[in-house]
Amino acid sequence: MFGRWLSRIGGLRGAGRRTNVALLLVLGCAALTGGLAFAAGTPIPAKLATVIHGLFGLAVVLLMPWKSVIVRRAPALRAASVALVGLMALCVISGFLEVFGGYGAIRRLSPMQVHVGSAALAAPLLAWHLLRHRRQRLHRRDLSRRTLLRTGALAVGAAASYGALEGIGRLVGSASASRIATGSHHLSPEAVPATMWLFDRVPMVATDYRVYVAGKEVTVSDLTSRSVTVAARLDCTSGWYTDAAWTAVSLADLLPAEHVAAAASIEVVSMTGYRRRFPADEAGSLWLATAYQGVPLRPGYGAPVRLVAPHRRGFWWVKWVASVQLSDLPAWGQSPFPLQ
Numbered sequence: 001m002f003g004r005w006l007s008r009i010g011g012l013r014g015a016g017r018r019t020n021v022a023l024l025l026v027l028g029c030a031a032l033t034g035g036l037a038f039a040a041g042t043p044i045p046a047k048l049a050t051v052i053h054g055l056f057g058l059a060v061v062l063l064m065p066w067k068s069v070i071v072r073r074a075p076a077l078r079a080a081s082v083a084l085v086g087l088m089a090l091c092v093i094s095g096f097l098e099v100f101g102g103y104g105a106i107r108r109l110s111p112m113q114v115h116v117g118s119a120a121l122a123a124p125l126l127a128w129h130l131l132r133h134r135r136q137r138l139h140r141r142d143l144s145r146r147t148l149l150r151t152g153a154l155a156v157g158a159a160a161s162y163g164a165l166e167g168i169g170r171l172v173g174s175a176s177a178s179r180i181a182t183g184s185h186h187l188s189p190e191a192v193p194a195t196m197w198l199f200d201r202v203p204m205v206a207t208d209y210r211v212y213v214a215g216k217e218v219t220v221s222d223l224t225s226r227s228v229t230v231a232a233r234l235d236c237t238s239g240w241y242t243d244a245a246w247t248a249v250s251l252a253d254l255l256p257a258e259h260v261a262a263a264a265s266i267e268v269v270s271m272t273g274y275r276r277r278f279p280a281d282e283a284g285s286l287w288l289a290t291a292y293q294g295v296p297l298r299p300g301y302g303a304p305v306r307l308v309a310p311h312r313r314g315f316w317w318v319k320w321v322a323s324v325q326l327s328d329l330p331a332w333g334q335s336p337f338p339l340q
Contacts, residue, residue: 018147019066022154026063027126030056031119037182038237039336041312047181051162057095058165059158060088080125087122091115100165102175103185103240105193112239182313184235189244189293194300195236197315199340202299203271205320209304211288212323213254220304223249224290232287236314246308247291251324252284263326268307271320274338278309278316279331285311288321 033053040046071077071085091114098111109117169176179185196202210217226249235241251266260266263280278286287308290297297303302319309316315338 018150019063019070022151023060023063023067024130026056026059030060031123034116034119035336038313040182041235041316043181050181050183054099055155055158055162057092058161059154061092062154062157062161080128084122084125084129087118087125091118091122094118098239099176099179099183100169100174103187103238108193110238110240112237180235180241182235182241184239184241187240187242189242192234192240192242192244192301193238194298195238195314197274197338197340200270200272200274200319203320205271205299205304211305211321212325213251214256214259214324214326218254220290223288223305226253227290230287230289230308230310232308232310234308234314234317238314244293246287246289247294248287248289248308250284251286251288254288254324255283255326259326263328265327265329265331267323267325267327267329268318268321269323269325270318271322272340274318274340276307276316276318276338277327277329277331277334280326282311285309288324 030053033049033056037046037049037053040049074081094111094114098115101111103110103112166176168174175185194202208219210219211223212218224247227247228249230246230248231243232246233241233243252260255266260280260283265277265280266283266286267275267277268286269275288305289302289308290305292301297306302317302321305321307316307318307321
């Protein structure tokens with residue numbers, strides 16, 4: 001019965017060009033939605049991107065039996081092909097560990113970092129694989145009723161798998177049951193690790209540290225004296241979030257209102273050169289913090305001054321703030337993710 005049903009929707013023996021095309025499209029959509037899940041900060045877009053990314057990831061898993069038939073037909077496997085398979089397997093496994101095992105770090109690497117890193121390493125190998133083999137193109141006959149049925153079956157299978165895994169996770173009380181819209185897992189404020197983006201490093205800070213705000217020097221003590229306690233959620237793309245209290249002052253209180261009204265964006269730059277640009281009308285929701293949970297910031301956490309941006313993911317929270325400047329450039333005119 002099962003074998004007959006399997007042959008109807010596309011038996012393993014029929015694996016070929018359409019399997020490759022489907023897998024390529026699914027991988028591309030998984031990469032795109034993964035990037036959107038990282039960029040989304042508000043709950044609804046983040047949840048949509050995260051769920052759709054998970055569905056495409058499961059679609060990759062469901063296509064593996066068909067792809068394995070194609071692989072077995074190959075006369076020989078090159079080292080790069082084996083590496084590609086290994087990286088994709090690592091990407092999938094680390095994704096499952098992140099969802100169901102919760103946040104954890106081994107040698108300072110979390111499952112999410114392994115998930116993203118293995119996907120990034122697999123990308124050039126996948127490009128090489130595509131260039132080395134015949135181009136996989138869509139044909140008119142690919143829009144046949146049978147192909148549409150197979151596509152529908154794949155979509156239903158992915159959705160059913162997603163629902164089943166979510167249900168099992170809740171039933172057994174795994175970490176997947178308590179993650180927030182972005183997929184991050186809760187950490188207490190005391191357990192938060194000092195994380196870095198890509199190649200950023202903790203800089204050496206002078207004792208007379210000053211921040212340049214719209215061209216004016218501001219000392220750390222000046223900032224602290226004008227600060228209030230702000231409750232904010234830090235949602236890190238490493239796979240964790242925390243709700244904590246920050247001692248901070250709003251940029252709306254530091255930047256001249258008339259200058260903010262005339263600007264297009266606010267650029268916040270770190271001592272390391274790391275930078276992010278925000279729409280000027282967000283000045284009231286951006287803060288310069290000097291303390292965390294009532295204690296002065298530590299170097300790894302951005303001391304002596306870091307940005308707090310409650311409505312955005314963690315990589316927008318610029319550490320070791322050196323300057324805050326108003327700009328005529330639009331906020332969208334920058335890389336979606338920092339490049340250092």
